[in-house]
Amino acid sequence: MIKNKINLKNKYLLFMLFIIFLFIFFFLYRDYKLKETTNIRLNNINKLLNKEKVEEIKKLKNNIKNKNIFLKNLDLKTDSSLTKFVSAKVPFNNKKYIPENLVSISTEFIIDWKWWVQKLRKEAKEALNNMAKNYYRDTWKKIIVVSAYRSYLYQKWIKDRWCPDNLCAKAGYSEHQSGLAVDLWAASTNNDWNKSKVFKSRYKWLKDNAYKYWFTNTYQKWIDIDTYDIEPWHWRYVWEKLAKYLLDNNLTIAQFYNKMEQH
Numbered sequence: 393m394i395k396n397k398i399n400l401k402n403k404y405l406l407f408m409l410f411i412i413f414l415f416i417f418f419f420l421y422r423d424y425k426l427k428e429t430t431n432i433r434l435n436n437i438n439k440l441l442n443k444e445k446v447e448e449i450k451k452l453k454n455n456i457k458n459k460n461i462f463l464k465n466l467d468l469k470t471d472s473s474l475t476k477f478v479s480a481k482v483p484f485n486n487k488k489y490i491p492e493n494l495v496s497i498s499t500e501f502i503i504d505w506k507w508w509v510q511k512l513r514k515e516a517k518e519a520l521n522n523m524a525k526n527y528y529r530d531t532w533k534k535i536i537v538v539s540a541y542r543s544y545l546y547q548k549w550i551k552d553r554w555c556p557d558n559l560c561a562k563a564g565y566s567e568h569q570s571g572l573a574v575d576l577w578a579a580s581t582n583n584d585w586n587k588s589k590v591f592k593s594r595y596k597w598l599k600d601n602a603y604k605y606w607f608t609n610t611y612q613k614w615i616d617i618d619t620y621d622i623e624p625w626h627w628r629y630v631w632e633k634l635a636k637y638l639l640d641n642n643l644t645i646a647q648f649y650n651k652m653e654q655h
């Protein structure tokens with residue numbers, strides 16, 4: 393009887409040990425499997441990331457290559473080029489240049505301050521209209537154009553009458569003569585724009601959005617660089633890649649031109 397009891401006890405103990413062993417085995421095995429699958433997953437993720445990284449580097453290299461090609465091929469000199477550079481020192485080749493495809497700027501989203509007489513080159517007008525459409529969608533307000541294309545004679549007329557050198561170019565030296573530049577809302581002073589909440593919000597919108605329509609704020613870095621005062625109202629249509637490039641590299645078109653000249 394006693395023997396039996398001991399045997400029973402032993403069996404019970406053995407059984408318990410077996411169960412404990414099973415538990416330990418189960419947990420160790422689970423841990424092992426978990427580690428294994430995690431490692432496989434990590435390896436896969438690393439492979440994926442590496443692949444992406446390689447792709448990214450490849451893309452970057454291509455971009456740099458393309459950028460150099462694009463920079464080299466940019467036409468900053470032909471009067472009719474969308475990227476023609478003009479400044480107080482760099483005039484049009486033909487100082488009396490008149491763009492060929494000038495069209496009226498009035499649309500349902502653009503107010504022409506000068507009663508439907510202002511014009512722009514077709515490409516610039518279409519881009520401005522798209523920009524104005526989105527400005528209207530965001531703010532329920534129309535874009536007002538106070539100045540657009542100005543002919544050689546008109547520029548001469550305003551220059552002779554009142555406009556100082558730090559605000560107006562000589563005839564033959566004005567971006568407005570390209571038919572690609574506009575003055576928006578008010579061509580007053582940088583100070584006025586800085587003081588007013590309304591102008592500040594307009595400028596912020598333009599800074600955030602104008603590049604999408606290939607416009608750049610020509611004079612934004614003071615007289616030493618651009619030869620004119622800062623003009624938050626003066627926006628010039630360039631060309632998609634150049635507008636984006638100027639923005640990405642924090643350059644004005646004058647700084648970009650000088651950089652190109654040095655190469």
Ligand SMILES: [Zn+2]
Pocket residue numbers: 539568573574575625626627
């Ligand atoms: Zn202007």
